[in-house]
Amino acid sequence: MNTGNTFLFLSAFLASGVEFVEALTIVLAAGLSRGWRSSLAGLGAATIVLAVIVAALGPALTAIPLNALRLVVGGLLLVFGLQWLRKAILRASGYKALHDEDAIFARELAEAKGAEHVERAGVDWYGFTLAFKGVLLEGLEVVFIVLTFGSAQGSIPLAAAGAAAALVLVAGVGIAVRAPLARVPENAMKFAVGLMLTTFGVFWSAEGAGADWPGSDAAILGVLGFVALSSFVLVRMLRRERRTQLRTAEVRA
Amino acid sequence: MKWLSRFGHFWWEFVIGDDWLVAVLVVVAIGATALLAAANVAAWWLLPLAVPLVLWISLRRAIRSA
Numbered sequence: 001m002n003t004g005n006t007f008l009f010l011s012a013f014l015a016s017g018v019e020f021v022e023a024l025t026i027v028l029a030a031g032l033s034r035g036w037r038s039s040l041a042g043l044g045a046a047t048i049v050l051a052v053i054v055a056a057l058g059p060a061l062t063a064i065p066l067n068a069l070r071l072v073v074g075g076l077l078l079v080f081g082l083q084w085l086r087k088a089i090l091r092a093s094g095y096k097a098l099h100d101e102d103a104i105f106a107r108e109l110a111e112a113k114g115a116e117h118v119e120r121a122g123v124d125w126y127g128f129t130l131a132f133k134g135v136l137l138e139g140l141e142v143v144f145i146v147l148t149f150g151s152a153q154g155s156i157p158l159a160a161a162g163a164a165a166a167l168v169l170v171a172g173v174g175i176a177v178r179a180p181l182a183r184v185p186e187n188a189m190k191f192a193v194g195l196m197l198t199t200f201g202v203f204w205s206a207e208g209a210g211a212d213w214p215g216s217d218a219a220i221l222g223v224l225g226f227v228a229l230s231s232f233v234l235v236r237m238l239r240r241e242r243r244t245q246l247r248t249a250e251v252r253a
Numbered sequence: 254m255k256w257l258s259r260f261g262h263f264w265w266e267f268v269i270g271d272d273w274l275v276a277v278l279v280v281v282a283i284g285a286t287a288l289l290a291a292a293n294v295a296a297w298w299l300l301p302l303a304v305p306l307v308l309w310i311s312l313r314r315a316i317r318s319a
Binding site: 071074075076078079080082083085086087089090095096140141144198201202205206209210211212213214219223226227230231233234238 | 267268269270271272275276279280283284286287289290291295296297299300301304305307308309311312315316319
């Protein structure tokens with residue numbers, strides 16, 4: 001596998017993994033509180049909708065000229081990646097609370113337990129819609145990532161393989177422990193995904209805009225190194241600033 | 254109509270997220286790259302340099318509004 005393809009597989013794997021961890025939390029909360037029948041029915045229905053979206057959009061994307069596709073997809077990934085990085089940097093520097101999968105699970109579970117029982121088509125409606133919406137929303141992000149990464153790099157199947165590997169891993173661990181995957185270093189994963197989305201976004205949108213990269217695909221590693229270094233410098237600067245702010249507030253109190 | 258507005262809101266939140274200025278600055282940076290490339294000037298360096306700059310501006314805005 002060349003640099004671009006290795007990077008494509010890893011990016012799809014990590015980005016999808018983060019989304020699957022979040023979807024698993026919701027499916028578990030729905031299953032444990034409202035019964036597995038409604039939760040799994042919601043999961044199945046959302047999977048079918050996602051499959052239809054992939055089947056409809058996948059071939060359509062491959063018909064677009066590669067440079068135009070890279071310009072648009074690269075721009076979208078760059079915006080998307082910078083938003084992920086921004087949140088990850090704010091969390092790592094202490095300006096934003098860390099994502100707590102245990103707390104989210106407890107909240108979802110309490111809400112689901114308190115909801116009224118309405119049965120439609122033989123399933124508990126609340127459990128079904130909770131699982132359906134959760135899987136659909138998280139799954140749409142996976143679809144977006146797989147289709148954009150895959151089409152711009154010219155290999156949707158490889159991106160899909162990365163996402164499938166993440167699904168097998170998260171679902172396997174989820175079934176084994178039957179609890180939200182709270183030990184997954186989610187912010188670190190989101191940081192990594194933000195770095196990869198931003199790197200791909202920079203690389204493809206520049207190519208789509210007509211720029212030539214020195215070293216061709218190997219330039220991806222240089223871009224990744226530069227984006228990672230800049231992000232870590234920003235984390236350090238903001239962490240120091242945050243500590244000074246907290247110390248000043250303590251002294252005043 | 255309500256469904257359409259929800260659909261639009263979902264995609265806005267999904268792609269643009271918390272800070273619309275990031276999207277605007279990215280479009281400006283890509284446009285500048287295209288202009289340089291069209292003038293046969295090396296343009297690959299512009300977008301990597303835009304990344305820390307855009308992040309810094311957006312992070313300062315987030316911290317100010319927190």
